[in-house]
Amino acid sequence: MWAEQRGIHVDQSELLCKDGCGYYGNPAWQGYCSKCWRVRTRSTQPDRQEYGPSSCPSPAGGAPLTFSKFEEKKNTEKGRRVNTMRRLFWGSSPSPPKKEPSESQIAALKAFQSLQPGDFTNFLKLLRRPASQNLQSRCTAFLNTMEAYHDLPVEKQSDLVQDFYQSIAGHFGSLPEEQTVQMMEHIEKLIMTRLHKWVFCHDSSDDEQKDLVLQRRIRALKWVTPKMLRVPFKEEGSEASDPFLTAITAIIEMDARRTPQDKLTCVSKCSQSVFQALASSSSEPANADDFLSGMIHVVLKANPPRLHSNMQYIIRFGLPHSLMAGESGYYFTNLCCAVAFIEKLDGPALNLSPEEFEEYMQGRRPPPHSGVEGCEGLCRARTNQQLLAEVTRRQEKLAEGVCAMQAELSQWVQAVQSQVDDIQAKVPLHITSTESDI
Template identity: 70%
Template sequence: MWTDKQRGIRLSQEELLCKNSCGYYGNPAWQGFCSKCWRERMRPSEAHRQDARQSSDATPPTFSKFEEKKNMEKSRRINTMRRLFWGGPSPPKQEPSDSHMSVLKAFQNLQPGDFTGFLKVLRSPSSQRLQSRCTTFLNTMEAYHDLPVQKQSDLVQDFYQSYAEYFSSFSEAELTQTMEHVEKLIMTRLHKWVFCHDSCDDEQKDLALQRRIRSLTWVTPQMLSVPFPDVQSSITGDPFLPAITAIIEMDAKRAPQDKLVCVSKCSQHVFEALSNSNSEPANADDFLSALVYVVLKANPPRLHSNMQYVIRFGLPHSLMAGESGYYFTNLSCAVAFIEKLDGPALNLSPAEFEGYMRHRRGPGAAGSARQQVAEATQHLLDELTCRQEKLDRGVDALNLQLQKWVQTVHSQLDEAASQFSTVQKDPTESSLLSPNSAPTGEDLKEQVVLTDQYAGPNDSDC
């Protein structure tokens, strides 16, 4: 009955989008919501918990004291944010329009990905206030690196939003490019403080995910319905090896956008491998199944921590929309699928799945990658054997022709030798005969008779 079930991972485009129907990509880490809807959903619950803690005090404050405390807390938060963003408790002074326009124009003239040029513009005298904001924020975050990681994430996201207001006159593409440079500047320095923070259980989840992936090394591409090249094709080795290399490189990057670049490269290599392995265009189901196979083969180091780092400290637009958002959402779905992988997902019975997990069984010969390599090697060996047999037949035919040629040469030599001996005997015989005519057989008989008649007695005695 298990063979009647449909293999592979089926995930529609609607399931990748936010559950709030806002049009952006959701994520399992946000319970299917996008980052914007998730933050809006979490803030009321946090405020409710804070009010509940205040109401649980033994001595309830009066209304006037409550309002006074609330205003003091609000002014304290405002001053804190001003110190974080502007370097002081006072509001920022309005910059002259000419200076403001020159700074904006300098940032607009930057080429995409020119991070060195961005640093030069940021360190220029006209951008001194922007540089001061970044430096003050970094120093503050490093000083308070013991804060819970979620609180640090909120501070970084608020900083992105506040910093982006300075470039509100930019187009969407220009603002995205500029904020990506800001993110790289900020998170490259904060990486050692916030990555895999002590206040969260990312390290334990990394180890659990690695053990889970190691226990699933027996899963084959055929079990996941991943199109794989046939043995007869010219493709040798694993076509998904470039994708495996790209996803492993993600751990070596510091900025969230650089980690997303590795995810995008991995996904693009997956699509290339699918297009080379299958004559039909790759669809979303094939891509997700192949991505699961790549993650199982790669077992990337600290995968959970890297994904949480991107979710917490990456720019929201990078995860909510665009190519990088689509790829990262699929990667999150692939990890969630691996964590909940069971027998029916692989078209296996519970007993078969348990046998594979306990290493009491091995994958079938048709679905084993090792068997595929053996079949490919056997195919090459058969081809070489055919070529060797053809070469042997050619050698045998050449030997036969050579033997016939030697026999022909020997016969011609024997014939020539016999003719030469005949030619040598002819002059000797002709010298014993008359010069005019050669004696016949009758003549020789008559000579013998005459000799016997005239022979004397002495002659006969002799």
């Protein structure tokens, strides 16, 4: 994937799904998109029974489904509770015939259709209307049940959330695709704001350990310069502020967001800032290789908190369309590629020998400084040097003033003493005694 001659190179075709579906793949899914990865994963588990809304059997066809082999090991009581949870989500009938929407439901959909993009506050107001009671009840039941079963493995929780997205999207089936996407983003924000504390960095995963490993890895690579990564920048602009500062701030801010969509917004803002920084640092337009190099530089410089956990949270609980297509999908795929590159970074990727790479990693060789990487330290050193020179000049001037003052004081004392001697010579001092002294 990476070519030694140019340092960092990625073919755009390598960002796409390995199944050739046309969507973006992801290293976390072994190069597949989320849809193909789920199909592939489920096909390798023949003992697992699907639990989507379209696959639930009718009461005449047998007992409702359980969660899979994991739930088969549970006792009968736990199985009954799980089945109850499924009925709360999707009901007991497999695929009831579609009913024509009532006038109130049509009015509710028109109200949803009038919402502006990102207007989550008014979405909540419309959700509380009687016409939206069915949608609100389904969301509330899903949230309450997920919180009650928050001890399930995080992958099971991910499957439940993704299947719920697929089920609830049918509620907005009559809306145009673009507005359906906006409504689903509101649904995601509603659901994941509540579930964030239960599913983020879950105890059943090793996200916390991988966060620490990745953080130490990035800290150990702090010596890597933009020049090594082939990041274009202006040599004469070394005294200016870091052009990637906005991108660094955006990627750090991602950890403070609660929903996958908001975290993806931070990734998009970071990526757009990288493109702007590259455009301001080079006369030539930035290409995909430059962008990936800039993204790697930003990640190394920022060392974002809980980066692995945030990426896994987006992958597990984000809307599929946000990760598989569009700008957000492209930006997130490049972020995943940047992290994968950092994890496997070696000497040849930076045009260094293995011995030189190990010396840098172990601190036996002083870190190189060039361009943007050494900008902050260089500016600070020059500022301190100028301040020190100014203090030295002031001290020298003060010392000269003290010497001059001492010389003037000595001359004044000599002059006063000379005057006193002259007066005493002209007018001798006679001490006469009086009768009172006798």
